[in-house]
Amino acid sequence: MKSLRFLSAFLLILISACSEISNSSTVLKSKFSLDLRKSGSSFEYNPRKTITREMINASTTPLVLVEILNSDYIATIQSAPFPALADVWLTKNGKSLTTKDGVLVATRGFNYDLMGADVAALKAALTNAQTSKQPIFYDRSYRYLVKDNQDEIITVNCELSSAGKSPVKIFDKSYATTLLLETCQNKAVQFENKFWVQKNGLIRKSMQWHGINLEMILIERVI
Amino acid sequence: MVVFSAKIERADLERYALSADPSRAILDKIEFSDRKDRLEDQSVTKPFLWSLSPYFEYSLFDPLDPIRYDLGAKLKGEFTLGPGLYIDGEIRKSILGSFGEVLRTSDSVLPHVRSDHPIYGRDGDPSLDQLAVTKLAKFTPDLYARLSTGYLEKMYAGVSGEMLWKPVNSRLGVGLELSRVQQRDFDIRLGLQDYQATTGHLSAYYDFENGLVAQLDAGQYLAEDRGYTLRLSRQFGNGWEMGTWATITNVPFEKFGEGSFDKGFFFRIPLDWSSAQLTKTEPHIEFNVMGKDGGQKLNAPYRLYNLMRFSHSEAIYKEAGRFWK
Numbered sequence: 413m414k415s416l417r418f419l420s421a422f423l424l425i426l427i428s429a430c431s432e433i434s435n436s437s438t439v440l441k442s443k444f445s446l447d448l449r450k451s452g453s454s455f456e457y458n459p460r461k462t463i464t465r466e467m468i469n470a471s472t473t474p475l476v477l478v479e480i481l482n483s484d485y486i487a488t489i490q491s492a493p494f495p496a497l498a499d500v501w502l503t504k505n506g507k508s509l510t511t512k513d514g515v516l517v518a519t520r521g522f523n524y525d526l527m528g529a530d531v532a533a534l535k536a537a538l539t540n541a542q543t544s545k546q547p548i549f550y551d552r553s554y555r556y557l558v559k560d561n562q563d564e565i566i567t568v569n570c571e572l573s574s575a576g577k578s579p580v581k582i583f584d585k586s587y588a589t590t591l592l593l594e595t596c597q598n599k600a601v602q603f604e605n606k607f608w609v610q611k612n613g614l615i616r617k618s619m620q621w622h623g624i625n626l627e628m629i630l631i632e633r634v635i
Numbered sequence: 636m637v638v639f640s641a642k643i644e645r646a647d648l649e650r651y652a653l654s655a656d657p658s659r660a661i662l663d664k665i666e667f668s669d670r671k672d673r674l675e676d677q678s679v680t681k682p683f684l685w686s687l688s689p690y691f692e693y694s695l696f697d698p699l700d701p702i703r704y705d706l707g708a709k710l711k712g713e714f715t716l717g718p719g720l721y722i723d724g725e726i727r728k729s730i731l732g733s734f735g736e737v738l739r740t741s742d743s744v745l746p747h748v749r750s751d752h753p754i755y756g757r758d759g760d761p762s763l764d765q766l767a768v769t770k771l772a773k774f775t776p777d778l779y780a781r782l783s784t785g786y787l788e789k790m791y792a793g794v795s796g797e798m799l800w801k802p803v804n805s806r807l808g809v810g811l812e813l814s815r816v817q818q819r820d821f822d823i824r825l826g827l828q829d830y831q832a833t834t835g836h837l838s839a840y841y842d843f844e845n846g847l848v849a850q851l852d853a854g855q856y857l858a859e860d861r862g863y864t865l866r867l868s869r870q871f872g873n874g875w876e877m878g879t880w881a882t883i884t885n886v887p888f889e890k891f892g893e894g895s896f897d898k899g900f901f902f903r904i905p906l907d908w909s910s911a912q913l914t915k916t917e918p919h920i921e922f923n924v925m926g927k928d929g930g931q932k933l934n935a936p937y938r939l940y941n942l943m944r945f946s947h948s949e950a951i952y953k954e955a956g957r958f959w960k
Contacts, residue, residue, distance in 0.1 A: 518653050527658075527956070553655035555654070557957070561957040562954075562956045565655055
């Protein structure tokens with residue numbers, strides 16, 4: 413039975429992996445007329461190597477690049493084509509990230525999903541931190557779905573401060589941004605989020621903590 | 636079947652959908668109520684459901700072989716013929732076990748309503764464990780009904796009717812079941828034996844906190860003995876369920892045989908991980924002690940309380956975190 417479960421899990425992962433690559437290829441192919449399947453049997457897919465600035469400039473559909481740093485997951489994801497309470501970034505096979513003004517508030521379809529997060533205090537702090545010379549302190553909470561279909565809510569104490577000007581380059585285009593560092597902790601966890609924020613308040617690039625399993629997620633606002 | 640109504644304000648959904656507030660916060664805003672009408676669900680979205688899952692049975696305390704078991708596969712199917720109208724079938728095939736030889740025949744002085752179980756295990760492979768038609772209906776906003784006929788379970792065929800009163804916001808439910816059944820042949824195919832019985836119970840259910848449910852039955856059992864059963868069970872949010880029961884009837888202890896009265900325990904373990912796609916819900920392994928003839932109940936399909944308890948407000952609160960999934 414154990415070997416059967418292992419085989420089932422392996423096949424499921426294989427099917428999932430193939431569909432993810434295939435779907436991503438379809439999206440980008442229709443968008444950028446790209447053929448992402450490389451020669452040989454490898455399904456290696458890295459949007460950083462396959463998407464060019466010319467392709468990005470030719471599109472107006474909002475697009476983010478998402479990378480889970482403790483795994484090999486990397487994808488370019490377009491905004492969902494339906495009205496929503498926040499910005500929903502939806503893959504063809506149903507995974508999604510939801511952000512509010514660039515701040516991660518939820519995921520679906522990943523293991524250990526983030527069901528919701530309070531970000532009002534952070535958003536206010538991000539607005540003020542660019543001009544404030546003093547750190548800003550506040551609390552944040554994250555809600556997860558855990559065993560027995562119950563909530564697990566993690567609350568952390570955070571401090572946001574500016575690290576000064578820090579330009580970022582995304583697909584060969586430079587953006588003038590200010591780097592804001594958010595350090596958060598409680599008795600069980602400690603992490604540091606980074607936000608590269610443009611003068612108009614747009615978070616062009618960020619590294620945000622998702623939870624104790626996926627840990628840090630890199631989000632780059634490509635379009 | 637439409638069980639209840641839930642009224643949710645859009646503003647509440649927008650407020651809590653992406654927040655870190657506990658899921659119970661949105662449930663507190665929902666107005667649960669019994670359906671005012673008797674409408675049945677007209678949307679038959681899945682006219683055929685099936686599942687293939689393992690089964691495991693055992694018998695204990697046979698002096699010649701204290702632990703006997705049977706492990707195999709069961710294929711279940713459910714056709715939906717219309718709103719609340721179902722045909723259910725179940726076929727089993729033993730793969731491994733020690734039920735192939737009857738080491739000791741029953742010496743029970745009661746009608747052999749369950750004690751011939753080893754003979755069914757020996758002669759019924761493969762077996763048609765169930766082939767029954769069931770109609771579910773709703774008479775009033777909180778009064779449900781069931782009528783089943785056919786090969787109701789492994790050992791009995793017949794007709795079984797049930798009514799259940801269970802308001803959506805009440806912890807208490809009251810049910811009445813009445814069945815007329817005839818014992819099936821040992822090969823568990825289409826034939827019947829001569830033994831017939833009328834069995835039925837008045838049941839009270841109470842849903843305590845933390846998934847604990849108490850059930851008290853009073854009535855007539857398969858051997859037409861009369862008495863009471865107290866059953867306690869607890870279900871956890873992940874679907875696991877465990878419980879115990881005891882039955883006292885008017886069968887004297889010495890006539891009942893070894894053990895004096897019927898009692899036992901069970902586990903229900905969800906096995907949805909064993910299927911790559913969604914099929915018939917709630918496959919499970921059940922451990923039951925079966926053996927004596929006193930205090931034995933019919934295993935009728937679609938018992939109403941088991942259907943309704945997961946569709947009521949208390950059950951929804953127990954799995955509050957799933958609301959947003």
